[in-house]
Every structure is written in C-alpha cells, then in structure tokens.
Amino acid sequence: MLPLLQIQPGILLLIGLAVTTLLFWFFWPMNGGLALITKLIRNNKRALLEDALKYIFDCEYNKTSCNINSLAGHLNIAMDKATQLLNRLTTLELVTLNNQSVALTDDGRSYALRIVRIHRIWERYLADQTSVAPADWHHEADRIEHVVSKEETERLAAQMGNPVFDPHGDPIPTAEGQLPKHRGVRLNTLQEGEMGRITHLEDEPRSIYEQLVVLDLYPGMQVYVTDVTDKKITFVAHGEECILTPLFAGYITVEKLSKEETQAPKQELLSSLKIGENAEVLGISPNCRGSQRRRLMDLGIVPGSKVSAVIKSASGDPVGYRILGTTIGIRKQHADQVFINRKN
Amino acid sequence: MEDTTRKSKGEDIISAANSARWDLGTDFHDSIIESIYENASHIARKTVKQVGEKEAYSFDLKVDKLVTSKWLGFPMMFLVLAVVFWLTVAGANYPSGLLASLLIDTMHPILKNLAASINMPWWLDGVLIDGAYLSMAWVIAVMLPPMAIFFPIFTLLEDLGYLPRVAFNMDNLFRKAGAHGKQALTMSMGFGCNAAGVVAARVIDSPRERLIAIITNNFSLCNGRWPTQILIATIFIGAVVPASLAGVVSAGAVVGMAVLGIFFSLVVSWGLSKSVLKGEASSFSLELPPYRPPRVLQTLYTSLIDRTVIVLWRAVVFAIPAGVVIWLIANIKIGDLSLAEHFIDWSNPFALVFGLNGVILLAYIIAIPANEIVIPTILMLTVLSTNMTDVGAGSGVMFELDSIADTANVLHAGGWTLLTGINLMMFSLLHNPCSTTILTIYKETKSLKWTLVSTFLPIVLGLIVTFFTTQLWYLFTT
Structure with a gap:
C-alpha cells in the first residue's frame, strides 16, 4: 500500500484538522497569519512615527499636556522605545523637547495634519459607503492611514464631495492643513x-x-x-x-x-407602519449616510411625500412600501431610519 | 506683482470658504439635496395627475399579497423552480439525444472515413477529429438544449415580474448572510449556467453585494454538472438501497447536493461579508415592478442570443483545445505509459487521501473548459488506465455508454467504491468554475484578485470537505 495511506485514519484526520485550522488562520483577514506578515513587512517604523505625531497633535489640539510617559502609554510601547522614537522625531526636526513636554515643529504639525486628514477621510468613507460596523471605523482607518498614498485619499475625498467632518464629528483638516479651533x-x-x-x-x-x-x-x-x-x-x-x-x-x-x-423630540419611524397604513415622510435620520441615504431619496423618500405599507415579505423582513406609484422593498434596518408623521 | 496678489486673494477666498463649511455642520449637503428633491416632488404633486393607475395597481396588490403570503409564498416559489427544472431536464433529453446521435454517432464516423480516404496521418486525424471535434460535439449536444430551454423560461419569469418577488421573499435569509436579496435570482440563474449567473449579478447595484453574488455563484449546481450528479447517484447511492427505493433515494441525493450548494453559498457569503468584503461599498433597495404580460418573442430572441449563444460559443472555444489536450495526453507515450497514465499513477496517492483517484483529478483538470465532458473523460481515462480492451472507442476518444449498468461496470473495474461516488459528487459541487465562468468573472469584476479568489476558494473547500468525509468514513468503517 502507499505510505500515505498507512497512517491511521484518526491521525490523518487530526493532521487534516490542524492543516485546515492553520489554513483558516493564515488567510483570516485583520489578524490572520498573512495579515500579520504584511503588517510586519509594512513599514512598521513609519506607522509608529505617524501614530506618535498624531498623538502629540491631538494633545496640542485639545490643550492637554503631552510627555514621554503618556506617549509610551498611548502607543503601548516600552519607555526606552518611546525615548528612541522621540529622539528620532527630534533628529527629523518634527518635534522639539522642552524639559518634559513635547511640542510639534511646523513640519511636524503639517505631517500630523496630513495623517489626520487621511484618517478622517477614510473614516468618512467607511461610514458612508461600506458595511463596516461603527465600532470598527476608527481601527480600520488607523490601519489604512499608514498604507494609502495622499493622492489616493484626495481622489476619494473628491469623489465624496470633499467632506469636512468625519463620522464622529471631528473636523477634517483641509489639504493645506487648516483646522478650525476646538469648540463645544x-x-x-x-x-x-x-x-x-x-x-x-x-x-x-x-x-x-x-x-x-x-x-x-x-x-x-x-x-x-x-x-x-x-x-x-x-x-x-x-x-x-x-x-x-x-x-x-x-x-x-x-x-x-x-x-x-429645538425640534419636536420624538418622531415615529417608517418601520412602525403596519400593512395598509398611510403616512407622510418627515425625513431621514442623519445616522443613515452616503449611498444608502441617496438611494432612499432617489426612490422618493423625501420630506412631504406620501408613503404606505402594502406588502410584507413571506419571511417577514423587507416590507413593500408604496411610494410615488412604485412598490419598493425596504429592510427594517433602513425603515428604522426614516421618520414619518402618521395621518389621522 | 499683480499676479501674486490675485493669487493670495484667491487663497483667502478658498480658506474662507473652507472655514464656512465647518460652520455649516455635517449635514448641509444632505439638506440641499433634500430640499431639491422636496421641491421637485412638490411640483410633481401639484402638476401631475394620475388617471386610472389605482385600478391597475389593486390587481397587482392582490397578486402580490398571494405571492408573498406567509404560507403560500415559499411553497409557490419551490413549485415554480421545480417546474422550471423539470421542464429543462425532461425537455432537453430528447433534443440532446438527437444532437448526440447526429454529431457523435453519425458525423464522427463520416469524418473518420473522410480522413481515411484522404490518407490523413493517424495523429492528425486523432487530434482533429477524436480530440477537437468530439469534445466540441459533446459540449454542444449536452449544453445547448438545456440552456435553450432554461434561459427563455427564466427570462419570461423575470419579464412577468415574478422574480423580484422571489428576491423580496428570500431577502431575509440573504440579509443574515450579509448579502442582497437579489442574490436569490443570480443563484437560481446559476442552476442553469454559472457564467450566466455571474452576468446576472449586474442586477445588484451595490458593489459589495454584487461581488459576493459573483464569488458564490459557483455553488449553484449548473446544468453541466446535473448529469454527472444524477449518473453517479444512480450508480453508487441507488445501489445501496433496495431496487424499489433506488430511484427516490438517488434523486434525493442529487437534490441534497443542490441544497448543500445553497448552504455553502450562504455560509461563504456570510464569511466573506464578515471578513474580506466588509470594507466594500454597500447599499440596499429592491424595487417590485408591476406585473406585465411578457413579450414572448422578444424574450425568446434576446435570451437565445444574449445568454445561450454567447455562453455556448465561449464553451465551444474552450472545449476545442481541451479535446486536443485530452487526445494528446492519452496518446503521447513516455516509456510504456502515456502521459495520462503517468499523471494518474503519480497523483493517485494524493487523490486517495481525499477519497478520489488520479483519474478524477486529471479529468477535472482537463475538463476545466466544460463540466459536460467530465464523465466521458473519466470513462476514457479509466479504460485507458485499467487496460480494458472490450469497451471504449480507443485511447484519447471520449465516449459515453448507453446503459448505466455498463458505466457502473467500467467504474467498478477502475476501483470505484460508494465513497468515491460520494466524493465525486461533492467535488463536482465544490471545485473551480469552468473556464467560461472564470473568464466571465474576470470580465465582470475587472479584477484578477477576485477572479483568483472565485477560482480557488471552491477547490480548497472541496478538498477540505472530501478529505474529512473520507477520513471520517475510514475511521468508522475500519
């Protein structure tokens, strides 16, 4: 018999399981083997340097103090590594050290602003155009900001109509590096x-x-x-x-x-409309953004238009609404973001 | 001098505009668009009068309520699909047989005689007639009739307005898998032909969901794979139960495979949407158009030209070189054995771990152009590698046997067991798409990366599934 088949089926099964698990782990996005390797190969020093600049910039913007301890804590690195990093930043003339506190030079500030702009534009993109969960926007953008080029980001910004705020409400610096004063x-x-x-x-x-x-x-x-x-x-x-x-x-x-x-506080949602009921659209929640929002408006969901629920899917979820003489299936998660005013 | 002041003034204006935008807040874009839409619909409501629309709609609504009702919706859908498949399989039988007898039984000997009469060298005759011509003839005979029946019926259903309702009913399931309800349509289309299913994914307007539909379309058991499934299920699975139950059990096994395909399609959709594809653009809406009487002639014409002929043409273009390769590897000899036998012997140990054999692996590699030629190729290779002399049509000549019992004899002689049969069915479901589909995926996605993912993901899944089936089988039977 062939040597490979002489192995006991049980042991072969275990080997197979191990190989499959390894394969899954290797190709798993974000924290799988392949991702880890690319992360390591990717300019790790650059990522750390940029993260440090961003942090120092954040401190300046929020007028909090920044020193080597807080930097090491924020970046989750050892003290001696943080010292090395700060030394490197000083030799590159991106920061100045004054006693204990760290301050950005003009070059450092414009570098930081560039990274902040890339980060926030990508957060905007992730929020508006993709199905990435809200809690992941920031981390995903943190990963992307070190790998994309400025040109790519500018193209994306232009495509989105040059947004000025990220989805968390932070202002996006302009390409020239301007940012409004902290408010609120x-x-x-x-x-x-x-x-x-x-x-x-x-x-x-x-x-x-x-x-x-x-x-x-x-x-x-x-x-x-x-x-x-x-x-x-x-x-x-x-x-x-x-x-x-x-x-x-x-x-x-x-x-x-x-x-x-102030507006009237509580509003009813489209999803609360039962089959056969009519209502008037009041608007779409600001939480529904980007292409999905435009899609709803394209279909005629704008303030003042009349809407009625007509049919329910056999599986219960999308409900067919009659808007502007057409029947449109809308999922509950989106109907939850449309405000209506029930007619008497 | 004047130029620089003008420039600085321009910059001043731009920076003033920028800071003004910050003051405007996040939603000013939306409020502008919203007010435009609002005005437009206000004007429309004032000026447009609708006459007679209500009457027509009330009929539609009645049908809609029936088609999407909780109790009738799904049974009706399955009934319609079952009828479509039955019409395709039953209706294609006769024309397929006719085409086969014309192209293979009649034309092939005529061409052979013609070649002999002009003293064509044996190798040229083999490459051109036994290889290229025969594989093209197989593909046309097996592929053309089902496609010519399936696609027009499907297009008629689409035209009628029934298919959007199917998507509406199925959406919940696909939403949970992170996909679009319309994937139900591309999936059913894939049961006819995966290449057509991939093209049909154009109806999904959101890029992320469309990509998911394209990558998972291969899990729909296409027309080219149904005959393999039915044949193998009859020979191996039907044989383990009493004869009276054989028909039902083997039919059940084939349907089970199709359902397994749907299951894989949903699971893979879910996996993709939770991992690599979560960062892609996404949105959802589903329009339910009014019911219309279908335009039968136009539909017949467009579905024959757009879907059937184009897909068939691509398949033929790929099948011809495949036929040449099949003939060559069966006839070029190194030492005592042909290239095919060398490969089979070499790959057998590896294949046996997965409960397959070298013949199956080789058949799937050279039958990448069309799943239709897998069974003829397997038969030819089995006869070749077991040195049977009384069956077949010569080395490198694909053939099919008239009776299922004869086919079973050849396969049993090739060392096939029930396990091999089950694994072949699984591998037939879970392997790379045919070259036509791969090319179509590339044309639709314009991305080498996603084409490679769609090609190799099913193979890896297939190998994993067959491996565990085989090893568990050995574990419990020894």
Whole structure:
C-alpha cells in the first residue's frame, strides 16, 4: 500500500484538522497569519512615527499636556522605545523637547495634519459607503492611514464631495492643513434643562465608543438634559431617555442650543407602519449616510411625500412600501431610519 | 506683482470658504439635496395627475399579497423552480439525444472515413477529429438544449415580474448572510449556467453585494454538472438501497447536493461579508415592478442570443483545445505509459487521501473548459488506465455508454467504491468554475484578485470537505 495511506485514519484526520485550522488562520483577514506578515513587512517604523505625531497633535489640539510617559502609554510601547522614537522625531526636526513636554515643529504639525486628514477621510468613507460596523471605523482607518498614498485619499475625498467632518464629528483638516479651533463643551458640563446638539463622539477607547453606538447616539442629534447628579446624567435624545455616568458623558461633545432652535423630540419611524397604513415622510435620520441615504431619496423618500405599507415579505423582513406609484422593498434596518408623521 | 496678489486673494477666498463649511455642520449637503428633491416632488404633486393607475395597481396588490403570503409564498416559489427544472431536464433529453446521435454517432464516423480516404496521418486525424471535434460535439449536444430551454423560461419569469418577488421573499435569509436579496435570482440563474449567473449579478447595484453574488455563484449546481450528479447517484447511492427505493433515494441525493450548494453559498457569503468584503461599498433597495404580460418573442430572441449563444460559443472555444489536450495526453507515450497514465499513477496517492483517484483529478483538470465532458473523460481515462480492451472507442476518444449498468461496470473495474461516488459528487459541487465562468468573472469584476479568489476558494473547500468525509468514513468503517 502507499505510505500515505498507512497512517491511521484518526491521525490523518487530526493532521487534516490542524492543516485546515492553520489554513483558516493564515488567510483570516485583520489578524490572520498573512495579515500579520504584511503588517510586519509594512513599514512598521513609519506607522509608529505617524501614530506618535498624531498623538502629540491631538494633545496640542485639545490643550492637554503631552510627555514621554503618556506617549509610551498611548502607543503601548516600552519607555526606552518611546525615548528612541522621540529622539528620532527630534533628529527629523518634527518635534522639539522642552524639559518634559513635547511640542510639534511646523513640519511636524503639517505631517500630523496630513495623517489626520487621511484618517478622517477614510473614516468618512467607511461610514458612508461600506458595511463596516461603527465600532470598527476608527481601527480600520488607523490601519489604512499608514498604507494609502495622499493622492489616493484626495481622489476619494473628491469623489465624496470633499467632506469636512468625519463620522464622529471631528473636523477634517483641509489639504493645506487648516483646522478650525476646538469648540463645544462636554456633555457632563451641561446643567439640568439645557439643550445641545451632539457634535462629536470620542472614538477611543473602543469599549466606551461601542456603548455610545449601542445607545444610538450620533453627531447631529439633539439632546435635552433632564437630570444631573454626581453619579449620572439623564438626558433625552430623539424622544428616548438615556442615562450615562459623567465619565461616559465626558466622551460626548455638544454645542449648546437655545430653546428656539429645538425640534419636536420624538418622531415615529417608517418601520412602525403596519400593512395598509398611510403616512407622510418627515425625513431621514442623519445616522443613515452616503449611498444608502441617496438611494432612499432617489426612490422618493423625501420630506412631504406620501408613503404606505402594502406588502410584507413571506419571511417577514423587507416590507413593500408604496411610494410615488412604485412598490419598493425596504429592510427594517433602513425603515428604522426614516421618520414619518402618521395621518389621522 | 499683480499676479501674486490675485493669487493670495484667491487663497483667502478658498480658506474662507473652507472655514464656512465647518460652520455649516455635517449635514448641509444632505439638506440641499433634500430640499431639491422636496421641491421637485412638490411640483410633481401639484402638476401631475394620475388617471386610472389605482385600478391597475389593486390587481397587482392582490397578486402580490398571494405571492408573498406567509404560507403560500415559499411553497409557490419551490413549485415554480421545480417546474422550471423539470421542464429543462425532461425537455432537453430528447433534443440532446438527437444532437448526440447526429454529431457523435453519425458525423464522427463520416469524418473518420473522410480522413481515411484522404490518407490523413493517424495523429492528425486523432487530434482533429477524436480530440477537437468530439469534445466540441459533446459540449454542444449536452449544453445547448438545456440552456435553450432554461434561459427563455427564466427570462419570461423575470419579464412577468415574478422574480423580484422571489428576491423580496428570500431577502431575509440573504440579509443574515450579509448579502442582497437579489442574490436569490443570480443563484437560481446559476442552476442553469454559472457564467450566466455571474452576468446576472449586474442586477445588484451595490458593489459589495454584487461581488459576493459573483464569488458564490459557483455553488449553484449548473446544468453541466446535473448529469454527472444524477449518473453517479444512480450508480453508487441507488445501489445501496433496495431496487424499489433506488430511484427516490438517488434523486434525493442529487437534490441534497443542490441544497448543500445553497448552504455553502450562504455560509461563504456570510464569511466573506464578515471578513474580506466588509470594507466594500454597500447599499440596499429592491424595487417590485408591476406585473406585465411578457413579450414572448422578444424574450425568446434576446435570451437565445444574449445568454445561450454567447455562453455556448465561449464553451465551444474552450472545449476545442481541451479535446486536443485530452487526445494528446492519452496518446503521447513516455516509456510504456502515456502521459495520462503517468499523471494518474503519480497523483493517485494524493487523490486517495481525499477519497478520489488520479483519474478524477486529471479529468477535472482537463475538463476545466466544460463540466459536460467530465464523465466521458473519466470513462476514457479509466479504460485507458485499467487496460480494458472490450469497451471504449480507443485511447484519447471520449465516449459515453448507453446503459448505466455498463458505466457502473467500467467504474467498478477502475476501483470505484460508494465513497468515491460520494466524493465525486461533492467535488463536482465544490471545485473551480469552468473556464467560461472564470473568464466571465474576470470580465465582470475587472479584477484578477477576485477572479483568483472565485477560482480557488471552491477547490480548497472541496478538498477540505472530501478529505474529512473520507477520513471520517475510514475511521468508522475500519
């Protein structure tokens, strides 16, 4: 018999299992073997240098202090490695060291701004055009920013109509490196009875951002603070009551609003329409973006148009809505993002 | 001097515009577009009057309620699909036989005689007539009739407006797999021909979902693979049950394979959309057009020209060189053995680990142009490698046997067991798409990367599945 077949089937099976697992692991995107190898080969030094510049820039922008300890902590590297990195940055004349604090030179700042621009444009792209989950936008962009070229990013920006904000509400620096001054206040500084519009959700750390996404919070949303205590902040966003600890609320930046600017808080959703019912469209949630939003508008879902639910799929999910004389199947996840006004 | 001041003024304006955009906030683009749409629909509502539209729609609505109803929706869908397949298989039998007797039984000997009468050297006669001509004839005889039946029926259903309702009903399942409901359509189209299924993915407007539909289309068991499945199921699976049940069990096995294909298509869609394809552009909407009486003649014409003839032409173009290769490897000898026998002997140990054999591997490599010639090639190679003298039509000449029992005898003589049969069925479901489909994928995606993924992903899956089937089989039977 052939040598290969003389191996016991059970052992061969185990070998097969091992090979298959290895194969899966190797080709798994993001943290599989192939991805790890490309990550290693890819200019690792460049990534670290750029991340450091970005961090120092962030500190400057938010007017917090930045030193070697916080840098090492943020980049998750050892102290001696952080020292090496800072030395390299100084020899490249990208940063200056003054006692303990680190500051960017003009060159360093424009380099950092370039990276920030690439990062935020890609976040915008991921949010608008792809099905990448909100919690992954930041990390995916973190990976992309070190590999794409400036030209590629500019093409993408032009294609999206040169966006000025990333999906978390951060302004995108212009190609010339301009950035508006930091504005807004943190949600935990608002008092009872004050109104605001969310302008920014901090995307790091990921665990906190995930919580904010689960609560369906997004930039552009109006909030009304109803109760403030030491332990928690209660506020109403889109008619839903949310409770956050002051720590979590600190990750949300809002712009204060006067009472006159506010809209009616709670709105009904298209998905709540039962078969045979009619309504009028009020608008599409700011949380529905990019091509999906345009698609809905192309189909006639604009403020003022009449809509009625007519049929339900045999499997229950897409519901057929009659809009402008056509029947269109819309999934629940998208019908959840259309506001309606039921007619009496 | 003046130029520089003008330039700096221009820059001032641009930077002022930029900071103004920050003040405008995130959604000003949307509000502008929204107000344009709003105005347009306002004007339309004021000025456009609709006459008689309601009446027509109320009929559509009644049909829609029936077609998408919770209890009737799915049974109706399966019934329609079953009827389409039955019409294709039953209807293609006769014309296929006719074409085979004309092209293979009649034309082939005539050409051989003609070649002999002009004293053509034996090798040229072999390459051209036994190789190229015969493989082309096989492809036409087996492929043309089912395609000429399947595609027009399918296009009629599409024209009628039924297919969008199928997508509407199936969408939930595909949404969970991260795909588009219309993938149900490209998948059913793939049951006819994968190349046509890949082209049909154009109906999916979102790039990410379209790519998923293209890559997973190969998991739909196409027309070219149905005959293989039916033959092998009859010989090996039908044989293990009492004769009275053989028909039902082997038919069930073939349907099981098709269902397994749907399962793989959903699982792979899910895997792709969760990993490599999650960063691709995505959106969803599904229009349900009004029902229309189909334009029969036009549909017949376009589906014959656009789908059948083009696909057939590509298959023929690929089948001719394949025929030449088949004849050559069976007739070129190194030492005592032909190239084919060398390959079979060499690959046998490897193939046996997967419960296949060298003949099957070789047949699938040279039959990349068309799945239709797999069985004739396997028979020819089996006869060649076992040195049977009383069957077949000579080395390098593909043939099929009239009775299933004769085919079974040849395969059993080639050392085939029930396990080989099951594995061949699996491998027939899970292997690379045919060259026509590969070319079509490249033309549709314009990407070498995705073409390679669509080609090799099914082979890897096929080898994994057959390996574990085989090893578990050995584990429990020894």
